[in-house]
Amino acid sequence: MNQHHFSRRFFLRGVGVSMALPWLESFNVWGDQPRSNASASEAPVRLAVLFSGNGFHSQHWWAKGEGREMELGKALAPLSDFREKLLFVRGLYHEEARKGNIHSSQTGNILSGAPIASGGEIRSGTSFDQLLAQSYGRSTKVPSLVLGCEHSNPSVHKNYSMLYSSHISWNSATTPTPLELYPALAFDRLFKDEVAAADKSVLDAVLADAQDLRRRISIGDQRKLDEYLDSVREVETRIENAGIRGDIQGWRPTLDKPNMGRPADGIPQDIAEHMRLMSDILVLGFQTDTTRITTLKLNNDHSALRFPNLKSVEQPQHGIDYMIHHLLSHSDGEDWLKVNQFFMEQVAYIAGRLDSIQEGERTLLDNTMLMHCSSMMAGAKHDNDQLPVILLGGAGGRIQGGRVLDYKEKPERQLCRLFLSMMDKMDVHPKTFGDAKTMLEEV
Template sequence: MATHHYSRRTFLRGAGVVMALPWLESRCVWGDEPGKARPASEAPVRLAVLFSGNGFHSKEWWARGEGKAMELGKVLAPLQDFRERMLFVRGLFHAEARKGNIHSSQTGNILSGAPIASGGDIRSGTSFDQLLAQTYGRSTRVPSLVLGCERSNPAVHKNYSMLYSSHISWSSPTTPTPLELYPALAFDRLFKDESTPGDRSVLDAVMNDARDLRRGISTSDQRKLDEYLDSVRDVETRIENAGKRGELQGWRPTLDKPNIQRPADGIPQDIAEHMHIMCDLMVLGFQTDATRITTLKLNNDHSALRFPNLPSVQQVGHGIDYMIHHLLSHSDGQDWMKVNQFFMEQTAYVARRLDAIQEGPRTLLDNTMLMHCSSMMAGARHDNDQLPVIVLGGGGGRIKGGRVLDYKDKPERQLCRLFMSMMDKMDVRPKSFGDAKMALEDL
């Protein structure tokens, strides 16, 4: 595997702060040596995995046709603009995940396909994002960024630890990769030497170095640098404002005296804003090359999230907060559809942001593999004989979108075959992974 070495101008530096640069045509950011930049087509490939628990509407997760003519089920409606950049993958599954038939046993190995230990023990398998982080991640300051919007659950449910349903990324078979629920701390990890909160703006700390760099780059790169610095400032400001509202460090009442019990720290009050900031951090991490591998767990399997931000169709005048996500998944009502589409909107949001960032002849979306998956097809049935999976982006020009790949009636339909194919696009080629011995040729 070829790694990208840092050039002298890969980072902007300040007191206690190191901030990676975006792609610049007039500077060697991802080249082997200063003055010997790699072609723009060799910008690094990124992996982003978004997960939402409890499956989707049983009758509206589907796609037919190709390219612009591709038709999408209602769940996928938010991705209408990305049909030509999307792979709809049907029929893949994990054999090991079918043994427990409960949320935890179906989620803890979603990115590994490994056997799951029962009886409250913790043993799964190293997930493919972390296998990439152990190799491809050596080229970045942060090997992988693992984000979440719902805290982990340490309980046991029907003989399986709920830690399985709370974690999709595993650093080793016995170690779930810690989730970062706090956007501010995730931001610090990307841009500060230590993950400790500070009062000084990251942007202020590196501004002198940025001014020096600006004098030696082209006019188009100056515009790109300015846009990048503006995006950093925007995320800083939004995190600061959300923190003042009490949304990111635990719930805080808006009354002089609370009339309900204060919830635990770390659960945001505004779930839509929380998810959007996490999505922005994912994009910013890729844009700066601070990391090339990110997982974002939008919620747990067996999730307790509610959605007061979404107007209810079934209970007019109310938000969809009358029932937790897990129980709502046991129906195919209109509110369940709205929640499904809300999750797909997060993927569309990331795709739109990535596609707006130019990296030479390609966009950042062209250089990314953006996967959205769940651990079951329909929550009402816990159906995981085939798993819902879509992949957006070009994988560095190695993936052709606008297609439906159907493996439902094929004998070798391990989901781990897809993971092997995705690892191959990042020049990591294990002889086997999970229960798969070969990659998918169609990718």
């Protein structure tokens, strides 16, 4: 392998399979086109957008202070270990989201700020993750990965399609980006050239190429390569187990066990395991540089998810499966707070995984913008005059964490201004986006 070869994108390859490498010090793995303000060997900035519907407990979504002394409301408590890498953004909103109904009109433009069409028509706007995918995402095998943990809702609510409540990523004004709910198929999309059943695993297919590469890299990179391959194998095994495992949480059917074989490529019946698998796939996609842009919709707005895995405070004899997520959000009680914290635990898990992966002098979290948002502030009020938004990670040294930014009393507080700032960190520079003409300079 000569220097010319190292200057190009490097994949482990096998029959029907290609798998991008993680960051290695032995050679430049990120491509031939360095950003204007970075060397070609510097790890790229990644974007992950997480969404959970119906907002948060009205009393417990807040932050104040700076750095390790930052105080967090109870809803954000799972993120306490990441306070120095957390940017809490208060007061931003979408003007167009306040013109329609609740739920659909508050969600279908969450990443675009576009007007929403009513009367059964589907029209919103291209979301900023897909705008990034059109340019920044071209350098990876998968321009963007769009994941979800709850099926789309095809019904209509107050004259607006509930497809708006089911999709946060949009390819165009009339086309939501296809949503992958199946962990096995999401994994296949990252690592297989054709999404289909295979006779052997991804790792088995590329093993010979990996062994050849191992002889040509430093001892430190050999350890990193081994760690990376172990991570891929672990997720492969867990996906396989999710398809054949017999335990079922929550409501029990009249049969003690299914009367037919469960397909291997299914959705885990345990929502916690489903979310954890999708989180691991998100991290793997970034770790291998197979994609740099991922959205993960943890649930829909107007969600029907239940949480038998969480012990109820209000009804101690039950798990929190006595009421669907949407109705629970209206209660604003202790069980609603526990569900809020469960969603933040998913964010914390991803942040922890990213922060444990070293990329040169930074961690993968330091090279990522991990944003979480919702369609309203509090489910009990359906209020979206300001939206709950947090950012974790450093965007390759371009974002300073440990801060609270408050725009509530400022005249120009469009959420799309934040999106312009985030796109700028990834060297995509539209002059305007949605209803925003300027970035948030403080970000």
